[in-house]
Amino acid sequence: MNAENEDFVRRRQLQVQRELEDATRDEVVVEPETGRLPVCIESALPSKCIVSFDAHESEVNALCWSPSGRLLASGGGDRKVKLWTVLRGQHQCMGQYLGSNRAINSVTFDDEENLVLAADNDMASRVWGVSDFRLKRS
Known part of the structure; x- marks a missing residue:
């Protein structure tokens, strides 16, 4: 049971890491005609x-x-x-x-x-x- 739990936690951590990496690659487009700025201008994972x-x-x-x-x-x-x-x-x-x-x-x-x-x-x-x-x- 412990091995299954550890495996689940490890898979979940890898999934979250991939999702964070994907999110940092998303390009933010600022549209000047709307006058609105996005909440997040730049993001990066700690190295x-x-x-x-x-x-x-x-x-x-x-x-x-x-x-x-x-x-x-x-x-x-x-x-x-x-x-x-x-x-x-x-x-x-x-x-x-x-x-x-x-x-x-x-x-x-x-x-x-x-x-x-x-x-x-x-x-x-x-x-x-x-x-x-x-x-x-x-």
């Missing part, structure tokens, strides 16, 4: 790893950069959401958000970077404050 570090005690399921790009939120199978600063190849954990009962599936910031929202496997969403690391709403 090398800039920084790599162990963020969680188990797998990392979710990552999200803050709107300003100053902070990175990560969520993992260890039921934690961690807040990071990553600058010039260096990383520092600013703190962690606790209170989830299951693995974290998704993380995101609000537009003002005051709140972090996380969804987990127990069908719950939790909102924490960025500055005080306190649970605001569940």
Whole structure:
């Protein structure tokens, strides 16, 4: 069963990689008469790893950069959401958000970077404050 799951995950990752490569090849046409610009002018796949570090005690399921790009939120199978600063190849954990009962599936910031929202496997969403690391709403 594990071998089948690993094979499925490997095939899915290859499919996603091919889809991303195909998407970067799509040509974007800007039509001057409409006056509208496309959302994405240029896209590219990363060619090398800039920084790599162990963020969680188990797998990392979710990552999200803050709107300003100053902070990175990560969520993992260890039921934690961690807040990071990553600058010039260096990383520092600013703190962690606790209170989830299951693995974290998704993380995101609000537009003002005051709140972090996380969804987990127990069908719950939790909102924490960025500055005080306190649970605001569940």
